[in-house]
Amino acid sequence: MARLMACIAGLRRARGRFGAIALLSVIAGVLASLLLHGAGWAQSPLLLAGGDTTVQNRTSQGYSQPAPNLSPEWLALHQVGDRHFEAAFVTPPAPVNGGLGPLFNNTSCTGCHIRDGRGMPIPGQLLLRVSLPRQGLPNSPDPVLPAPTEAAPVLRANAHLEASVSLGNAPPVPGIGTQIQDQAVYGYVPEARVKLRWQEQPGTYADGTPYSLRSPQFEITLPSGDPLPSHILVSPRIPSPVFGLGLLEAVPEAEILALADPDDRDGDGISGRPNAVWDVEQHAEVLGRFGWKANNPTLLQQGASAYINDMGVTNPLFPEPDGSYEIDAHTLKANTVYVQTLAVPAPTQRQDPQVLRGERLFNAANCAGCHVPTLRTGTHQVPALANQTIHPYTDLLLHDLGEGLADHRPDFRATGQEWRTPPLWGLGLVQTVLPYSGYLHDGRARTLAEAILWHGGEAASAREAFRTMPEGDRAALLKFLNSR
């Protein structure tokens, strides 16, 4: 309605007689609309999940729309960033998109964040973070560093620029760094070959209905043919959706910290701890927000580290040893703005009684204790993101999810059992955008029900609430989630 009023005001300013006619037209239109559709319209307003950045789009491109409230200048930069996000890199020198590698996981942003959504738990998209255990480091130097060979002349040991980020509790693995790059341009040897098997484990709902949960088993083979030594910590992670992230970046730190309850003073069994991570630009420890463990502080750094670590593309934040880089600051900026300004799709079927019931059950089971429905943004360099009321269903904090989901690999202040609450907005579009994709950090959950059933630790009581619900209630809760 605000936009309508602005529009009327604009008309009034803009024109004399024609303006008056136009104004009358608009008013007549509004009256007609209210008269004929008013009841329905008033009952089912669009839930502005992303505030003024919300779009009504439930297609496979639902995550890929620019925020509708961008000024032409920001929209233009968004469109430039869109091209960069899609650009597939190739081995240099090349007339188009040179700069790939030498080691990498994928060749483009969109190769992992497919249609700006998540990726699949398959090689090339599923990423394995690795590190040495902080305690009891084996004394032997470079236990897995392969010797240079004719075929692999220049394996840049620790060329992983994330190693330059202070990772006190996740020391890089010599020869690998903190991420296994399982692809390489011609003439280089990938750091490892990764094979994935799924292991099933049965369970039952309280009503006796059986289910089966799967978890991944990795077979990681080094170039030498040896398996990755077992003392090395491995954390598998699928790519996360990238829409709405600018809004999360714009949530004031104080608002997030106010949600934290590290010692569970309110006694609800839910703690919520902020991560504190290294900001490469500021050279300081700051609040972490992005990634499965909230291990990245800003979208600029997230993007820059993805360029260098996932694609082997050096950039101003993570340059070559001699200070040069393969993409410039403008590219990095546009790419960041693209991700910052992707719209949030509005929920659907909001007035469906089953959805409404599901929402009540969601709150009653205290899912909302971590998946906080509503946040407010503060200031942001992109004006369209500032001062918005949003419904991301996250608190951006770390929570202990129990042994079942643990990766046992610390990440800054996150323990091996903690994960950052992922947003639930757009959740119902996951299978539309990327059919067959999975949920949770490694994509193990094939359905939302499986994802809930994996919750443990602080979320054990919420999971039990779901597991013990009558079937109809479970279906309502799932329908609610799928309406987001």
Add this chain to the structure above:
Amino acid sequence: MNGRMKLWVGVGAFVITQASTQAIADPTPESASTGDRPIATQPHPVAPAPLSVAQAGGEGGEGGEGIAPQSVGFCAAIAVEGGGEGGESGAAQPVSSPVRVYDAATVPALPFGDRQVLTSFVDTVLLPTYGELNRAAQRLHRAIAQFAARPTQANLQATRQAWLAARLPWESSEAFAFGPAASLGYDAGLDDWPVNEVDVLAILQSQDALTPEYLETLQTSQKGFHTIEFLLFGRNNDKRLTDFTPRELEYLQLIGADFAATAENLLASWAEGVEGYPAYRKEFVEAGDRSTAYPTPQAAATELVQGIIDILDELGAVKIGEALDAQNPFLLESRFSHSSLQDFYQNLRSVELTYFAGSASRPGRHSLSRYVASIDPSLDTQVRQYLLAAESAVKAIPGPIETTLCDPAAKPQIAAARDSLLTLRGVFEQWIMPLVQE
């Protein structure tokens, strides 16, 4: 303002403008909300923003650099000079079109619910297109094998023809690339771009055994349409029979087999299901029923219109617009074979296929076109006119565009084609989408 509100605002505008006998004939951004619906005069989302950005690229180097860090090549000199000109041709100016006024009859009484439109689309458009792609891919595979066995000029010609023929169904499927094409990697597997030329040449120069196991280690930028094209046509459609090495023929066979298998899987993913997943056809045609991807028929119909909008944007703003503004033929997708123009025609064909569930002259009984016409026949007529205009504008581009892109004489036609495509995008975005949306 939601779509329905907009429509009714339009109705109000119509009633009053009729009564006042003084039509508002001055479409400005604001007047969009009065129902006049001028295409592309709203700053967003219709305005061809990428183009205005490319202009900025000319001034500040904001855009193109990362995408094309070394825009050297055919018309490097022109590119330098053309940077400033990009602004003029850039046509960030609104693309104008006749005013359209909705009347009361235009508003659908009920939300889109004609599942037969969905079924008809899958069965008469999508499956036959993927079926033809599969057959064309198998023919290409066989042609490569024949050429490798007997590398004659005639066999080379036949293989090149088979490659060009396989492009037709593929490019005419680009308006409906949703579903398994993206998530199971078939799109990238068939049509990754650009080719990793450095790596492909390194493989050719190596002694590596080109086995099926080796194929598994290849990246998508080392196989698929464009690597095959690179090997068959050379860098600038200039490869001679005597240029072919036995190693190239061997590599072509390896990736030719992979190409055929991928095309077969793409078809199977919709028709029968692959990797233990059910046929994706069901997901789509059972929208609003048992589908996990499409909770309502409107969501599925919206998917079709969104696909049309996206390919028109890709074609107008990127494939044509970006290459034109950068004056860089390296950005043309099928530049090795000088057949990018043919891709453009087929992309438009994919819009036609999706909208008509057939062709403009023979629309399917159940199609978006019939649905639109059932609400407002004149709207359907207008869509046809814009589609025709876009087709003739694209056909007017002098070819091959690989050689005309930097020719100042061709610039007006190329820019006009881009503009008419973006206008057509606006037509679907502003007029058609509201009719199928929830």
